[in-house]
Amino acid sequence: MTYQHILSVLKEQVLYVTINREQKLNALNKETLAELAHVIEYAAGNDEIRGVLLTGAGEKAFVAGADISEFSDYNAAQGEALARNGQEHVFDAIEKCPKPVVAAINGFALGGGLELAMACHIRVASENARLGLPETSLGLIPGYGGTQRLTQLVGKGRALEMIATADMISAEQAERIGLVNYVVPQAELIAKAASIFAKIKLRAxxxxxxxxxxxxxxxxxxxxxxxxxxxxxxxxxxxxxxxxxxxxxxxxxxxxxxxx
The missing domain is CATH 1.10.12 (Lyase 2-enoyl-coa Hydratase; Chain  A, domain 2)
Structure with missing residues (x-):
């Protein structure tokens, strides 16, 4: 498959996957989700790959959310199908991937972007990162597993507060409540994620x-x-x-x- 919206490079047994829609703040559209589904399936089945490092292009956003223009006129059945397809083929597939997937959160991780990061096994954030689930401000709730994974990571009270208020939190706050594993300067973000893989690759x-x-x-x-x-x-x-x-x-x- 030829990718139009992601970059995929294998280095030292780690597949570096970059969502490459910088002008759109790496928002998730249908094509990007399809490409992510394909690359995760490829990584899961390739014995040369020991892990996946997932990040966004540029310094502003990991993924600033889903492409709202694609579903703004959907009805209930279409909305349910959208969530079910995305969860099964992308978000659940990442969580179930037998290779560790590390999210390097290099800026805004909002809505579907935070859901994508939460589907990963480990999260490292840059100091400028901002994280949130703003769906209720659009008359929606998170649909790619956000209500479930956020609750698992930070607890019911904090999850409901973040979702109900639609507020963003800082990287420092996210680390404090267990939403991310580490916070580092942006210049050190990829190196920190790579250092985690350096340890993982020593294990069985x-x-x-x-x-x-x-x-x-x-x-x-x-x-x-x-x-x-x-x-x-x-x-x-x-x-x-x-x-x-x-x-x-x-x-x-x-x-x-x-x-x-």
Missing amino acids: PLAIAAAIKAVNAAHTFDVNGFETEIEEFGKCFNTQDFKEGTGAFLEKRKPLFIGK
Whole structure:
């Protein structure tokens, strides 16, 4: 697939994905969402890729929201289909990706942009970042998992306040309430995200995929997270990486994992 709205570059086993609509503050339109769905599916199935770094072009916005002009005249059925399709193919796909996805939030992350960041496994924000879910000011609510993931990350009270007031919060506030993992100067943003991947790449890929599945199960309806953990723990014993990891520990050397 030839991308028109995102850039995709593989460097040192990390796929750098940049939403490239800077003049539109990287707003999510249908084509951009389709390209994101494709690139995440590609990353999930490519053994060369150990993780995905997701960011926005420029220094103003990660993603300033969805392209409102595309759905301003929708009815209820069309709105529901829009949310269902986006959640299934993009936002849920990111959350379920067996490769860690790190959001490098380089400015505004609003509406669908914050929902995109929250779907990622880890979030790093630049000091100038502003985050919020302003949908109620448009007569809507978040439709790409925002009500659920924000509540999981910051708690019911803070989530309802952010959604009901439609207020933006600073990167510093976001770190304080657990919405982002780190806040750094913008010039250091990508390097900080890359440093996280440098540590991740030292660990066993199949174990990381199992951990993602187990952690996600903690908030998955009708799934027993403890049972998922037990099952994934057991599966690790059948991997070559487990033999390598335990062997390296006993032999007092660094392990060399191959993802098998």
